Amino acid sequence: MPPQRTRETALRHRLAELRGPDVPAKALDARALAALAANPGCRRRAILDGAGVNKTALASALGAPAAFGQSQFALTRGNAFEARVKSDGGAELLRLVHERLDRAAEPPSHAQVPDLTAIGPEGRTARTALALREATTAEGWTLLDHPMLALDVAGSPAFLEPDAVVVHPDGSWTVVEIKSFPMLDGSADPAKVGAAARQSAVYVLALEEVAARLEPAPRVRHHVLLVCPKDFSNLATASAVDIRKQRAVTARQLARLTRLQDIADTLPEDTCFAPELPPEKLTAAVEAVPATYAPECLSACELAFHCRERSRTADAVTALGRSVRAELGGLTTVEDVLAAARGEAGDPDDPAVAALRRAAELRAEALGSRQGATCH
Amino acid sequence: MSLIATLARLEAVSTGRAQPAATVRHRRLSERPLVFVPLTTAGEAGAPLGALVGTDRDAPRLLVVPQPRDRDLRFVFLAELADVVLPYVDAYAESVEAAERTEADPETGKRIKVEVDLCTDAPQLIVPSRAGVEFVRLLGRSMRFRRTAEQDPETPYPAPPRLPLLGRWLTHFGERARVPGSSLLLAMTDVLARHWSTGQSTLEDQHLGALLSWIDPPEGALGADAALRAELHRDAQGQLVCPPAGPATDPAFDNSLLAPAIERYDRARTALAAAEDGLQADDRLGILTAAERELSTLVESRTRPTWDAVWRGLDLLRALPEGSHVEERWTRDRWSFTAHRDRVLAGEPPQPRRDDAVTAANKLAAREREQARLDAQESLDDPLVMAGRRLAGEAFAGEVTDVVMAYSEGKRPSPRPLVTVRTDDRPHLGERARVYRALGGKPQAAEFVGQEDEGVLVLRIVDKMGRGKEPEPGSVPEKGDRLCFTLFEHEQRGGAKLPDPEDTPWTHGGPPGEATVPDPDPVTQEDVL
Numbered sequence: 001m002p003p004q005r006t007r008e009t010a011l012r013h014r015l016a017e018l019r020g021p022d023v024p025a026k027a028l029d030a031r032a033l034a035a036l037a038a039n040p041g042c043r044r045r046a047i048l049d050g051a052g053v054n055k056t057a058l059a060s061a062l063g064a065p066a067a068f069g070q071s072q073f074a075l076t077r078g079n080a081f082e083a084r085v086k087s088d089g090g091a092e093l094l095r096l097v098h099e100r101l102d103r104a105a106e107p108p109s110h111a112q113v114p115d116l117t118a119i120g121p122e123g124r125t126a127r128t129a130l131a132l133r134e135a136t137t138a139e140g141w142t143l144l145d146h147p148m149l150a151l152d153v154a155g156s157p158a159f160l161e162p163d164a165v166v167v168h169p170d171g172s173w174t175v176v177e178i179k180s181f182p183m184l185d186g187s188a189d190p191a192k193v194g195a196a197a198r199q200s201a202v203y204v205l206a207l208e209e210v211a212a213r214l215e216p217a218p219r220v221r222h223h224v225l226l227v228c229p230k231d232f233s234n235l236a237t238a239s240a241v242d243i244r245k246q247r248a249v250t251a252r253q254l255a256r257l258t259r260l261q262d263i264a265d266t267l268p269e270d271t272c273f274a275p276e277l278p279p280e281k282l283t284a285a286v287e288a289v290p291a292t293y294a295p296e297c298l299s300a301c302e303l304a305f306h307c308r309e310r311s312r313t314a315d316a317v318t319a320l321g322r323s324v325r326a327e328l329g330g331l332t333t334v335e336d337v338l339a340a341a342r343g344e345a346g347d348p349d350d351p352a353v354a355a356l357r358r359a360a361e362l363r364a365e366a367l368g369s370r371q372g373a374t375c376h
Numbered sequence: 377m378s379l380i381a382t383l384a385r386l387e388a389v390s391t392g393r394a395q396p397a398a399t400v401r402h403r404r405l406s407e408r409p410l411v412f413v414p415l416t417t418a419g420e421a422g423a424p425l426g427a428l429v430g431t432d433r434d435a436p437r438l439l440v441v442p443q444p445r446d447r448d449l450r451f452v453f454l455a456e457l458a459d460v461v462l463p464y465v466d467a468y469a470e471s472v473e474a475a476e477r478t479e480a481d482p483e484t485g486k487r488i489k490v491e492v493d494l495c496t497d498a499p500q501l502i503v504p505s506r507a508g509v510e511f512v513r514l515l516g517r518s519m520r521f522r523r524t525a526e527q528d529p530e531t532p533y534p535a536p537p538r539l540p541l542l543g544r545w546l547t548h549f550g551e552r553a554r555v556p557g558s559s560l561l562l563a564m565t566d567v568l569a570r571h572w573s574t575g576q577s578t579l580e581d582q583h584l585g586a587l588l589s590w591i592d593p594p595e596g597a598l599g600a601d602a603a604l605r606a607e608l609h610r611d612a613q614g615q616l617v618c619p620p621a622g623p624a625t626d627p628a629f630d631n632s633l634l635a636p637a638i639e640r641y642d643r644a645r646t647a648l649a650a651a652e653d654g655l656q657a658d659d660r661l662g663i664l665t666a667a668e669r670e671l672s673t674l675v676e677s678r679t680r681p682t683w684d685a686v687w688r689g690l691d692l693l694r695a696l697p698e699g700s701h702v703e704e705r706w707t708r709d710r711w712s713f714t715a716h717r718d719r720v721l722a723g724e725p726p727q728p729r730r731d732d733a734v735t736a737a738n739k740l741a742a743r744e745r746e747q748a749r750l751d752a753q754e755s756l757d758d759p760l761v762m763a764g765r766r767l768a769g770e771a772f773a774g775e776v777t778d779v780v781m782a783y784s785e786g787k788r789p790s791p792r793p794l795v796t797v798r799t800d801d802r803p804h805l806g807e808r809a810r811v812y813r814a815l816g817g818k819p820q821a822a823e824f825v826g827q828e829d830e831g832v833l834v835l836r837i838v839d840k841m842g843r844g845k846e847p848e849p850g851s852v853p854e855k856g857d858r859l860c861f862t863l864f865e866h867e868q869r870g871g872a873k874l875p876d877p878e879d880t881p882w883t884h885g886g887p888p889g890e891a892t893v894p895d896p897d898p899v900t901q902e903d904v905l
Contacts, residue, residue: 065608075419186730
């Protein structure tokens with residue numbers, strides 16, 4: 001066996017051990033990847049996601065359950081809308097792709113919708129790659145409904161399932177993302193569009209890996225199609241979203257992710273994140289990997305409440321936001337900052353300390369003597 | 377965040393209680409605000425689930441949509457909402473006073489003064505959070521293009537009579553909320569966060585329950601613990617003890633309580649429709665009523681805690697004295713309210729889906745101007761805000777140590793006294809930079825002459841001293857006075873005038889053309905999925 005293969009097998013074993021015996025791996029989806037890429041310095045998130053640990057269960061076991069969940073109303077509506085958009089062989093969806101992205105091509109009247117069913121994620125990935133290769137030379141429209149793509153994340157494969165991929169007559173590929181939030185008068189909630197764009201960027205990166213293996217390599221379009229309900233109706237409308245920036249950022253962040261192997265090597269031999277372990281043991285295991293907590297984690301990571309608790313216990317100023325730390329120089333704990341502001345500690349020649357003292361004086365003056373220096 | 381605000385947050389962490397971020401109240405609070413606590417259905421756009429609304433904290437009106445995907449039931453809800461909101465708005469539209477406004481004379485184009493009506497007071501809508509403000513906009517957008525049977529007998533699914541009007545008003549409230557410093561529509565979390573710094577991040581401050589826990593923690597509890605409880609604590613049934621302030625509901629509530637209740641309601645409704653005789657129908661109507669009542673109880677249980685929290689927030693804010701420029705900004709809100717009232721009365725069409733280029737540019741310019749005005753006025757009203765500007769080098773306070781009388785050169789010499797101020801602040805003053813101080817509510821300008829020594833500045837007063845050779849009494853600072861000068865102007869000037877809409881250049885889409893009545897949104901037979 002070549003050494004590369006042995007190393008990969010060893011890592012897979014190690015990750016399985018971390019996850020715990022008999023605990024199935026939780027697949028990394030594009031949403032999780034996009035969130036991971038938003039905080040690339042967090043080793044805790046990298047190893048837990050890489051090992052396929054169910055963070056929701058882990059957070060509950062730690063006594064700091066995540067506040068995420070999906071309402072069945074949203075789920076029903078999302079599925080119903082997607083089914084509606086894809087009904088009739090994807091006619092409506094292909095019409096939107098033609099209209100928004102590729103007007104010069106012939107209208108999509110006879111599109112191919114290849115069957116992509118196969119056993120297991122590896123099988124589906126291979127089936128998708130095959131279908132993509134055939135469609136690229138077919139010189140017609142092809143709709144791939146829920147294809148499966150693989151992306152290497154920090155040394156272990158993640159399987160991704162975009163809503164759809166369309167192959168154009170010129171052989172280029174487009175990612176289609178179907179969302180159930182409305183596009184009102186042609187514009188949608190920027191936060192939600194941003195999340196969809198980051199998610200699509202991950203798919204584009206995965207597709208580019210597939211494309212690179214073909215000869216000649218087909219073009220993966222850097223405009224994705226975002227399909228949403230129009231205004232307050234259930235009719236579909238779409239918009240081309242330029243994801244070049246998100247793609248570049250995600251690619252860079254994914255490359256920056258510390259290799260899982262390196263993180264795994266720093267952990268004690270018997271570390272395990274299985275949710276059925278006693279809380280104190282779990283806490284110790286989680287503590288063994290450093291985290292980079294910031295308030296933004298609260299909307300992206302299941303473990304955020306646990307990390308926030310730790311961050312607060314450690315008196316870290318970043319618990320108040322990343323920007324806070326920027327203006328405090330080398331002072332990283334709340335008590336250090338307050339002591340410096342009161343003049344009990346810190347070097348008065350340090351500009352950050354001097355600014356703090358001045359700020360504290362001005363604040364005390366304004367609060368203490370309201371009749372002091374006023375402008376009236 | 378300025379360093380002073382950061383310091384306040386750190387103190388809050390250390391003391392376990394929110395710290396003041398203002399010494400006065402910077403927003404108007406009406407004596408009779410209309411509080412609106414809406415809930416929406418997850419996944420649907422503009423499908424309200426229910427709301428608590430009213431002006432009486434002890435008797436809110438509960439409105440519920442038992443099946444949010446049913447268009448008729450949504451119309452019933454919106455019609456009931458119109459019955460609460462529109463009479464409230466109308467009450468303010470009726471009482472007017474005479475006021476003057478400068479307008480361009482249509483014939484000569486000169487600026488002349490015209491006498492117009494100005495509403496003596498304006499309505500005020502208060503929602504729990506920023507998402508609530510967006511929801512008000514969304515409701516407005518969903519209703520203002522609807523057609524009633526009276527407007528268009530052919531229209532499919534006609535809306536109840538007053539719905540389009542409610543849509544126009546909610547749109548106006550939503551639009552006005554984007555103007556900095558306005559108080560027509562306020563989000564409680566924003567107003568509270570403006571006046572107190574908590575020991576958590578600004579992101580976490582958007583949770584009304586957590587925010588109030590920091591500002592006014594329960595007896596003997598620390599802010600952080602109370603906030604955590606508000607964020608996460610669940611009862612035995614797995615429901616949040618402090619439900620989210622909405623309009624989005626907690627998924628656990630949707631899945632384990634709301635969905636089964638809606639299903640029971642649907643079943644009861646189908647059964648009633650299939651009833652074969654009067655007796656059976658009576659029985660089944662009873663079941664339907666019970667199912668409806670159950671849904672009402674559920675909606676009330678999720679909105680009532682938020683409703684009480686909003687009023688608690690109002691109590692806390694009312695305890696602060698109002699800033700002295702708040703009244704002036706409120707007058708602008710009254711102008712805005714009056715102008716929209718006039719547009720409605722004149723029978724103008726609803727606000728368009730997209731603004732034309734000139735309107736959009738005007739709105740943007742107005743918001744920029746109001747932001748600068750708000751920044752200046754808040755600093756003048758509040759020494760704590762001014763402290764932040766002083767730290768940033770945009771203002772300085774100090775004691776007058778010397779006054780030397782001097783005069784301008786020219787045929788008629790005017791007083792130009794030189795004032796020496798000693799300050800500990802470090803203002804960023806350029807050569808001949810202009811600085812301003814408030815004198816009887818008006819800004820008096822001075823010019824920076826030079827720095828004598830570290831922290832000793834010489835200024836030349838240049839205006840507001842009367843027309844004579846001798847300055848009017850009280851208009852020149854005296855030795856020993858403590859003064860505060862700002863580097864920013866106190867009053868905002870309007871920018872360059874934009875062309876009339878008819879003269880929009882082609883680069884900006886050209887003239888908008890005839891004003892047309894916008895088409896209603898297309899509706900499909902089943903507009904739910």
